[in-house]
Amino acid sequence: MDAFLTALKGVIDSLGATVMLPVIIFIIAVAMGAKVGKAFRAGVTIGIAFIGINLVVGLMWGSLSEVGQAMVTNLNIQRDVVDVGWPSAAAIAFGTRVGLWVIPIAILVNVVLLALRLTRTLNVDIWNFWHFAFVGSLVSIASGSLALGLVAAALAAGLALLLADWTAKAVQSFYNLPGISIPHLTTAPGVPFAIVTNWIIDRIPGLRDIEIDPEGIQKRLGVMGEPVILGLIIGLVLGLLAFSNLGDFQTVLVKxxxxxMNLAAVMLLLPRMVQILMEGLIPVSEAAREFMQKRASGREIYIGLDSAILIGHPAALSTSLLLVPVAILLSIILPGNRVILFADLAIIPFVVALFAPLMRGNIFRMVIAGTLELLAGFYIATGMAPLFTSAATEAGFAMPENALQITSIGDGFLWPAWLFTTLGKLGVIGVAIAAVLIVVAWFFYMKNQKAWEVMAGAPQE
Incomplete structure (x- = not known):
């Protein structure tokens, strides 16, 4: 069995999302009654869109990583827990004993919950199953039990489906993505921070009236308020903060x-890539809707995708760029923090993307919610770093030079991994408590579905 799973994982890893996702989408579309030609074109279009998204995110990643590294060097920040970035975290998660089993476990959980009508999300985002493997790997180390790690991975997969269902209506309405949900454990965990932030701000006179959204900015500033120009301005400011001490004027100017220009390009190109993605998703969504109307009394089924399809929104991008210096500042001033950031600064858009529906794209509120989530994240990451590092050692990960321990914003900063690992230290009892908490949350969501969806940013009917 291990040999089969290793071979399966090898095939998936070698083909990558841009090849496997079109194949999966094609199979799903044909199974739901779409014409073969239309299903084939939809799959290819979606694959092309993800190639484009990955290229643009890579451009953003390179620019923000360089900015972060320069800021850290300028400020002479010394910390012993180093941010190694989500690709390293994913490799670590899939490289442990739990990682080998996570794909069949997550698929089984999804199929069972769909059959029991406990979820509406069909999660095709196989590459982000690493989040479940990450949780399971840390619980396995914390509890000393592979079995408990596998159970925790299954629970994490269930939690992702719950969060995806909860936020689906908000995603579909605000981002104009019919039939889509986001079972991504980097993005959905931010929703409670947005809810709490809204609750607090709504009770502060003056503060609650501040509205700073992309549409309003563009209306007030005209051309200077367009997303691409905002990206340029924010990029220039970040560049000055990062590179102004290089000494040579020409070098500073070029940097x-x-x-x-790189961040202006990101602001323009990411939304265009998402438009291409939507061109491919619409036929699949229509086929799924018709299939469910004919065979399941109109029951809704959502296609669960990576939150990369959300981060092209100007509010999400602008918020994340503004949070880069905030993240660096927090790493300096927070007492007891041991984490230094730079590799994962480019995934901040994924962290904040689901703030936008709750806050109607209000960048002012989104920055506050993002600051609160990052603030909590530094302490979560500091506390989880020993387990994170142990998982890296088990997976054979090469530690960066001068790093005693490692982390990443992707999962290392986020409350689901912290909750599972904290409870995992209690062994069977702790994992049982985690299961009960998820079941209780699921029960209340199913019982008060519309109210919960409105709380998560869905429009009121």
Whole structure:
């Protein structure tokens, strides 16, 4: 069995999302009654869109990583827990004993919950199953039990489906993505922070009236308020903060201008890539809707995708760029923090993307919610770093030079992994408590579905 799972994982890893996702989408579309030609074109279009998204995210990743590294160097920040980035965290998660089993476990959980009508999400985002493997790996180490790690991975897969269902209506309405949900454990965990932030701000006179959204900015500033120009301006400011002490004026100018143009390009190109993605998703969504109307009394089924399809929104991008210096500042001033950031700064858009529906794209509120989530994240990451590092050792990960321990914003900063690992230290009792908490949350969501969805940003009917 291990040999089969290893071979399966090898095939998936070698083909990658841009090949496997079109195949999966094609199979799903044909199974739901779409014409073969239309299903084939939809799959290819979606694959092309993800290639484009990955290229643009890679451009953002390179620019923000360089900015972060420069800021850290300028400020002479010394910390012993180093941010190694989500690709390293994913490799670590899939490299442990739990990681080998996570794909069949997550698929089984999804199929069972769909059959029991406890979820509406069909999660095709196989590459982000690493989040479940990450949780399971840490619980396995914390509890000393592979079995408990596998159970925790299954529970994490269930939690992702619950969060995806809860936020689906908000995603579909605000982002204009019919039939889509986001079972991504980097993004959905931010929703409670947005809810709490809204609750607090709504009770503060003056503060609750501040509205800073992309549409309003563009209306007030005209061309200077367009997303691409905002990206340029924010990029120039970040470039000045990062590279102004290089000494040579020409070098500083080149670096600043390159950062500005790169981030302006991101602001323009990411939404275009999402438009291409939607071109491919619409036929699949229509086929799924018709299939369910004919065979399941109109029951809704959502296609669960990576939150990469959300981060092209100007509010999400603008918020994440503004949070880069905030994250660096927090790493300096927070007492007891041991984490230094730079590799994962580019995934902040994924962290904040689901703030937008709750806050109607209000960048002011989104920055506050993002700051609160990052603030909590530094302490979560500091506390989880020993387990994170132990998982890396088990997976054979090469530690960065001068790093005693490692982390990443992707999962290392987020409350689901912290909750599972904290409870995992209690062994069977702790994992049982985690299961009960998820079941209770699921019960209340199913019982008060519309109210919960409105709380998560869905429009009121």
């Amino acid at each position: 600043v201008l390159q950062t500005g």
